[in-house]
Amino acid sequence: MTDTRAPRNANIFDVARLAGVSHQTVSRVINNHPSVKPATRERVQEAIRQLRYRPSQAARALVTKRSRTIGLITPATADFGPTTLAISVNDAARDARYAVVSVNLPDVQAASVRNAIEAMLRQNVEAIVVIANDVAVAEFARGTDATTPVVVVAAGAEPQPLSLSIDxxxxxxxxxxxxxxxxxxxxxxxxxxxxxxxxxxxxxxxxxxxxxxxxxxxxxxxxxxxxxxxxxxxxxxxxxxxxxxxxxxxxxxxxxxxxxxxxxxxxxxxxxxxxxxxxxxxxxxxxxxxxxxxxDFARLGAQTMERVLATLESPTPLEPAEPLATKLIIRDSTRPRRG
Structure with a gap:
């Protein structure tokens, strides 16, 4: 029986595997970063040619049909912050008439996040949101240059266009x-x-x-x-x-x-x-x-979806997003020191 399914488009991880480098190196080659060695650059470019890989902007320019779907990668945890934030992102996506494909990862490591991103790329999502509860995962996700925007929600980085957080x-x-x-x-x-x-x-x-x-x-x-x-x-x-x-x-x-x-x-x-x-x-x-x-997790969820939509629709690069402020709520568990 002949397989009539259309082959999937190659992504940045496919290029990295074929060239034997990291996806960050592929990104540097695509963006003409001077730090890449000539031999490595040539190997990556050959992998791009073989796989007919289209970098992010070119791929998005060729899209003719919107899926109105985003991917959401979250840690599989009952902790209040990530759980509440995931609900807020879902609410904001629904308000924008977007569907959400969610993946909850019990083992939130860079490799499992990479696999989840690859799986979502094959589902034609328009953007991917990663709620990171591990420093290495946040750094990995921020360095991803996939064929769709990857928005990372995690504290600790300098303000970036696709990185959001509460301060x-x-x-x-x-x-x-x-x-x-x-x-x-x-x-x-x-x-x-x-x-x-x-x-x-x-x-x-x-x-x-x-x-x-x-x-x-x-x-x-x-x-x-x-x-x-x-x-x-x-x-x-x-x-x-x-x-x-x-x-x-x-x-x-x-x-x-x-x-x-x-x-x-x-x-x-x-x-x-x-x-x-x-x-x-x-x-x-x-x-x-x-x-x-x-x-304010509700505001962060709304801001995340706003950033997704702005990334998809803006013809120019976005300005970095400043972290949201917290608010001190004073109740009865504190009082002045005695004496």
Missing amino acids: QYAGARLATRHLLGLGYETVAHIAGPARNPDASERVRGWMAELRTADAPPGLRLDGDWSPRSGHAAGMRLTVTPGSTAVFAANDQMALGLVAALSSRDLRVPEDVSVVGFDDIPEAEFMSPPLTTLRQ
Whole structure:
């Protein structure tokens, strides 16, 4: 039986495999970057000729029919941030009359993201959105020059046209500044996973604000976003009642922290002031209600779709997108230092 299916168009990863180089090197050759060795450049150009590969702009110029579909690659996690953001992107796409093809990756590594991008390219999506919860994945996705735009949602990079985020660094500084402003000598921090872009930026902001205030270095305890890890940190935390302040990198770890302190007969905020991050729906109903940083995931989802549409429709390169600001929500889990 003869296979009558039309062959799929080659993509940048096919060229990279045939030439024996990275997709970033292929991108540099396409864009005439001077750093590529002549022999490597020739090998890549030969692979492009063999595969009849069309780089992004040329391929989009030849498109005659819009699919009105975008791809969405997300980590397979129940964590509040990525889950809420994915819902927001879906809502914004629906409002723009776009369908969404979603892939949830339990193993969010560069290789699995590459495979997901390749699969989506074969489905004729107009753009791909990657919600990255790993620093290496974010860097890989930002370096992708596929036949469709790839928009990356992750903290930590310099503003770029196809990279969007909420300003985790400034939010962490705001949380730390709030506690220092209440008279605490320093602020301890319960950090999220080390390879997570949001967690890394929150650590960086916490440290920067302590340095700016000439405050002593604060104790860092590592967690994994879960209440259990916050509870474990709370059991290890050295507390001077009335003089201890903690900035937890998310509300779930703050919840575990408060429970651990309670089991040690320590009160929040009388003995320990606590600030979280995210403003999850449960935050205002905790005991006590949690002071936290609110992230506007609905706005980020809408901005992501706006950037997708602008990339598809604009004849000129877009300006870099500035990170969205967070908002400090002050509730009852913080109070001035005693004495």
